[in-house]
Amino acid sequence: MTDKRIAVVLLDEFADWEHGLFAAAARAWLGARVDHYTPGGQVVRSMGGLNVTPEAALETLTTDQFDALAVIGSSGWEAPNAPDVGPLMRSALVAGRPVGAICGGTLAAGRAGVLRERRHTSNAADYLREHVTDYDGALYVDSPRAVIDSGLVTAPGTAPASFATGLLGLIWPDHPLIGQLTAMISAEHRAA
Secondary structure (H helix, E strand, O other), X not given: XXXXXXXXXXXXXXXXXXXXXXXHHHHHHOOOEEEEEEHHHOOEEEOXXXXXXXXXEHHHOOHHHOOEEEXXXXXXXXXXXXXXXXXXXXXXXXXXXXXXXXXXXXXXXXXHOOOXXXXXXXXXXXXXXXXXXXXXXXXXXXXXOOEEEOOEEEXXXXXXXXXHHHHHHHHOOOOHHHHHHHHHHHHHOOOO
């Protein structure tokens, strides 16, 4: 077992597929402690109808409570009153702790300002421009896969596999299971 602690931020209507592979592999295969945080510590429901009771309120989460942070997509990140996880993302990256943001979670990364200095991707550059007022897109990479730069993993909502393996690879850079997991996932998409 490992002593890694992963904090996962979920909003209501979060995308099950963006969370599932990453959290399950981290917990079941790599032995991490995976804790969920939601606004106000409220129960949230996934797009698929799964209810999640969090360990604690997002507002109580501090960088010293985790070794890696994952911000999972939800249309809730598009709202003007979306939670501000900017200080948490910035302090995690400064502390050398991996941060992952997928789909709508990349909006939180954009608002945090961490995309200004790192290559990144999302659902589309225009998606970020539409929802992040000062987003310039200078380092945007139009990619169907996750992009990793300086401790940050970003991905479109259609790339949960490369998001999972990218973030897991930053958390456990030398673990042989990461390569095995990547090969397993890739095999599904090879031509028959």
